[in-house]
Amino acid sequence: MSVETSAPAERAEAPTPPSSVTGRVLSILAVFEKSLAPRSLTDIASETGLALSTAHRLVTELEGWGALQRDTNGRYQIGLRLWELGQHAGRQVREIARPLLQDLYSLTQRTVHIAIREKTEVLYIDRIYDTRRVPQASRVGGRLPLHATAVGKVLLAFEESWLREAVLAQPLEGRTPKTSVDPDALRIELAVIRERGYALTVEEVRLGSASIAVPIFQRGGGIGAALGLVSAADEASTLERHLPAMRGISRRIEASVGQFPLQSMGARRPGVRS
Template sequence: MRTGDPGRSVASRIFAVFEAFEDHGPLLSLTQIAEYSGLPISTTHRIVAELQEWGALARDAHGRYQVGLRLWELAQNASRRLREASRPFIQDLFSLTGETAHLAIREGNEVLYVDRIYGSKRVPKASRIGGRLPLHATAVGKVLLAGEEQWFKDAYLAGELVSLTPYTHVDPVALAAELDEIAEQGFAVAGEEARTGACSIAVPMLVGRGSVPNIVDAAIGLVCPLDQWSSLTNHLPALQGIARRIEQNFQPRLGSLGATSDDPSRFR
């Protein structure tokens, strides 16, 4: 729990309120917000009231608070260009495969799901749009990690590798070898590593979000029931074709970065 340090800035106190919802939401009482944010109840009451008036928080009939629609609308601007430009292609991927399809980027040490279209099959859901998971526990995350600079991969593997299920790959030496293989073959798979009963496959994309040429900065993938594990790679042609179409949609910016969608070094 954080301490109620009177020297904290106004911004840090607001961030602490939002972090309370990120870690313990979606519905919290005023007392819970104060407890989880480490703020005095009087300070919490004032901040929450102002956030509610602005629309960042909303209060239900039982007096509990949740993230408000205005904050959600503001958050939609994050990665909007990538999401909106990719949406028709993600829909095509879903139509071609019938499987849950998603688009993801790296945010720190986590994979952030930017868009997702759910299939009709019953598949355990590990995340949602706007949700995050460790890079090493998902196919899209592994693709993003494999396409990063070596110093970042080394630093990530030297940190704590959280095990989400008994099948999550957490041995740093074995994971390093797996990342090398992913970079070489151009795709990644994960079986029950984020959620038991589900498997996934993903391919990388270079769409120019960052400023470093040839660094993978987005990925698209499919989530399937575990009984499709042996046939996952049958979806590779569709995944790779859709990935190239999305990359071509960003071609002008790719050119300014000194790489093209046909550059084989983008995965290395």
């Protein structure tokens, strides 16, 4: 009489550690890309496949350099020096985008700017001013409500639906008598913006001015920033003629920035106040 025995449960295979020292260091940093939760040395060794002694040596070097730091329980987490390097990435993205923004100004002879979303507001990253006396509602480093500006509406229209609903559920400030503050009307408007690919506002954030904006998508998907153009309100009916140039510059920014996160442009710069 044969006795059947159940097969032992399969164990998850440990990852194969990289062969080079650089690869091993990067594999340690990549652990925190999955989650920023602090890790023990044993956790790091397990997730990278490194021998405990190797993990200890490399983690100690990373801690000494400032790439990692220990919390009060002795577990490792991302260090401030890596965060500081991230701020340099934001500056580099702005430097890449600046000449393209200047190209758009040359083509349109109108005030142009780039903005990103920061919580429920638009944060203006860079701007080139027209010589005409057009009322300006904000400046570089300044913030305005998402629902009241062309760049903000573009950002909101292409964000995930749960975020749009969270913004529309809050009290919506009326910056001028023409600001749209009705959530249902805004939902319809945002759907139209998603369909046609641009937003147009007239005197919603400041009387006397109008603005048009197009999205700048992050490579790999998702909205990263918005590109806007400002004019006098009496030119609102002609702003759409600038769309080909704006869309062309938007695509060039997307291609030039590459994998850099466009949100990193919001890294605070010395001397810039919101």
